[in-house]
Amino acid sequence: MMLMKGLSRQILFAMSSMAVAAGLLVFFGTYFAFSILFYFSPWSEGTDNWLTGLDFIILSILIFIALIGAAVASIRLARRILEPLESLAQSARRIKDGDLSARAVPGDHSLGETALLVEDFNAMAQRLQDMAADMTLWNATIAHELRTPLTILKGRLQGMIDGVFEPDEKSLYALVLQVDSLARLVEDLRTVTLADSGHLDLRIQPVRLKDEIQRLAGVLEQELKEDGFELRLQLSDVLVSVDTMRIRQVLLALVTNARRYAIRGIIEISLSVENEMTILRVADEGPGLDSDIASSAFEPFRRGTQSGSLEKGGNGLGLSVVRAIVEAHRGKIRYAPSDKGGAMFEISLGRPVS
Template identity: 30%
Template sequence: MGIRNKLFVTFLATFLVLILAASGFFFFAFERSLSKYIDERQQAQVERLAEHLGVLYAQRGSWRFLLQEPRLLGRLYWLAGDREARREHGEGKRPDAPRHLTLLAPDKRPLLGPPPPSRLSQRVPIHAGGDLVGWLAYPDQEAIRDKLDRRFQERLLRFMATMAVVGLVLSLLVSWLLARHLVAPVTALTRHTRRLREGEYQARLTSQRRDELGELIHHVNSLGERLDQGRQARQRWFSDIAHELRTPLSVLQGELEAMVDGVRPLNQEGVAALEAQVRQLTHLVNDLHDLALADAGNLRYHFRPLDLDSLCEDALDAVRPALERRGVTLDTTLPPAPISGDPVRLRQLLDNLLQNSLKYTDQGGRARLVLDADGDQWRLTLDDSTPGVPDEALPRLFDHLYRVESSRNRDTGGAGLGLAIGQRIVEAHGGTIEALHSPFGGLRIIVRLPRGS
């Protein structure tokens, strides 16, 4: 059974239970109210009759007038408000004595009428001149309920039956509409997810709902957007990789063809040029492999206590000759900074950051590396001088194969993987990395890593 049918049956059963419960409660309450009303009406009618009899007894001095003419009791009861007697006998006819009333002597001995029932019998006293001269006895209202009351009760039952049928029809309609309304977005989500599974990531659901289903639709649309972004990034990633590999391979192929054709001599200089291209290609492939492992969470780390300042000194010693050749002034502030981390991966991070500054700092520029405490973290700040980075490029510096220069010229930049790999290394150590504008006019990289003992 589908969810629509389940909801339909659930709503219908709920409505039916509510209708039956409300009808039963209403009928029971009405029965009680009607019985009480008839009792009170009968009580008032008999009391009025008792008043009339008391007046007549005071005038006649005994019950002989009533015993000689029993129909007089019916006439008096009719005058006291007997609707059924009025309707059946008419205004010009004298009614017989009522069959449910009994006139009793003061000692409760029957004088006129049927014997009163032993149970469920009511007695109304008759007084004349302050003295008790008799009783009027009558049974409970079930014995004296007139035809009008019964017809009214029958009409009420028919009305309730009609309302129950109308309620059933309305319950069917409302249950179907509610089930359809609730299941409609679920059905739409099913169709939409099927389209996402088939690769239609641009498809979106439109909904103005503000409930949980509306929130689910919003999340599914966000999922489709992320999948579309992932597909575009994957396509761009493959295109960038192909571009990065094509350039050194094209150079190698051109150099080798030139040597084969005798255009270029096969000497030490030519082999060195080929070796440089192979080295660049190998570096690119290794970076791609490391980045793939980092994205998959398979890049291995071996954490141990170490001194981050000593690691920075070693990385600076390796890059100082290149900085001096370019005339770049380097300032450092490296206090002792114990940390727990992988020395190989952190050294790879530092090498990537320093090489990036070296490649993108003008001749005769300036760089500064500062290590200081920031709460429970160590903050490593690397600033360099011009050229700077546009505002729109700052958030994308850590993307795969992204370089600021549109020409993708390798004379100044690498493949655009160093910062992406560095971000994965920092995140694996529980830290953060961000790119800002440097006060020297270039780029500022801030790395925050948890402090060790």
Template identity: 35%
Template sequence: MSLPQREPSGLTGPIPITGAAAEARRAATRRTFPDVRPLDPIGSLKWKLGVLVAATTVVAVLLVRYGLQAQIPTRYTLPAAVLVSLLVTQLLARGMTSPLRDMRVAAQAMATGDYSRRVRATSHDEVGALATAFNRMAEDLEAVDRERRELVANVSHELRTPVSALHAVLENLVDGVSEPDEETLGTALAQTERLGRLVEQLLDLSRLDAGAVSLQRDTIRLEPFLASAVRAMSMSGREVRFVVDVIPPDLQVSVDSARLHQVVANLLDNASRHSPAGGTVTVRADTTGEVVRISVIDEGPGIATEDRERVFQRFTRGSSATRSDGGTGLGLAIARWAVQMHGGTIRVASTPRGGGCQIDVHLPATPPALG
């Protein structure tokens, strides 16, 4: 009676071990060969290799000599010396190459989107320097991935809100629920403008990353310029009062007017969003020597001292900000970029008397010489 023949599986050779089995195998290997690193204090890989060769040679010579003194046949002492030398080599070399193995595992994890792995960098040689650089790279990649996720989340939220509002307004108009009166059309226009600001911020973000923006400077008077920016912001419908104070009234500055308008608009938008209903937002400009200062002051909750530098980073919003405040966390980052292009600085000043927040922009009164 013959046994039934099995169909060939089509697989040849050893089956690769992956997933939990591979991790268990690596754990068993670590238990068999502990990750000791006795050569870490040596600051050069070449010296480590020299110590490794010297140690194995000395061990082999001592074992052979002991065998000769004990009159043990060479056929026993020589294999024993080779075996012990290999064990010493394994012990010392494993500590030297552990960071390389860790980097391989971490790189495989990064390929799947896990940037949290770090390499144990304890040596002071070239491999240790490589491990340190690898950890910095992993931190940078993790930060970039986090920014990407925040960008998707912020943009998705900011797009959904005005799109939903526009959809509702247009649907009511089509169904005849509401009439195309001034209030209804104004609501649709406000949401369209909000979409436009978001798209403009995203375009500015791409220009910032590409570094493909040049300045078109001209000399402007600040009083009418700031008054125009305030009038545009006052149409947002927020219940705040804007005040412009320029000293002297004929103060001028040489800037790219489009970029400066972008800075002022972002600061006014930020200040008006965080000011209470009925509050006042003050735009003040003055000069000190060769520096023109533009300050935007609100009556909101202010910015904590520890957050005054962080708010100029991308996707960062004040501790009092919420998802419903209409902010993307890009406005102040773009403002700082535009100010720095002019050779100026922007910072959160000390809390004004009575509370609130004051952000100062310092610009050179005359453009820096090229070359």
């Protein structure tokens, strides 16, 4: 309310002062102009051209009317200006106190700048509320993902201490797998967090990407063949500035995702230059992503609820890590159904090095 009182007083004083000044200027300006004309007129001899008492009375009445009009106009203008500002101030105080659902009322949209200010404030408040909700979801999901392997580790180790389980090679290997799961989750969270904050360390250098993909394919080919997959490469000889290790991580994640959730068949990796952009694609033969989550496939902790090639059995961070790495390269990634009805991930890595 102090905001409204202070601004109302200032607007009222400013408009009243302008009204009085304008009235005086018009009156005296008109008086002196007619005085000069009257002085040089042939019929002006012997007449008095100074202000009379009646003139002062008329001037006072005009100034009084101008003050009333200025006061009415200033009060109406102040109300139009201050209503959205007061709403904005109250909403800001509520957000400061922890109520992220507070929103300001734009009021009169004819005041363009004020309405835009309120709309920008509401958009900022909505984004802040979404970020808080996402953080709550992240914390709950991370706690859930960490709890399972930690519970298994604690139970197994306690069982070994109590003599329930023998610490043989098989049991120890199972514990190592749980530790690997924890380490992978922590590293994925670190990668996504660093990328979102713009602090993901990249070692960018010109790389002949075709050679790197062929090396990775040589490592994966035998295991894929044992699982019933055929790795097919269609690679152009392109020199592009990337972080080799991170791009290898992206390809490994996409191929592993297809290996786990696609039907047995061909996994194709293609590299080409289209519209002066380096395009990298990984495609499988199906069944592809669930239609209800395809649009949000790259969000953290998204899993498929039906059969599909999204990581419904993983920690839900694989594709978000891929997105984070690609965007850290100033590139783009998108999902689309492949020509054979499977999943196709297309990565744009910018212009090739000439």
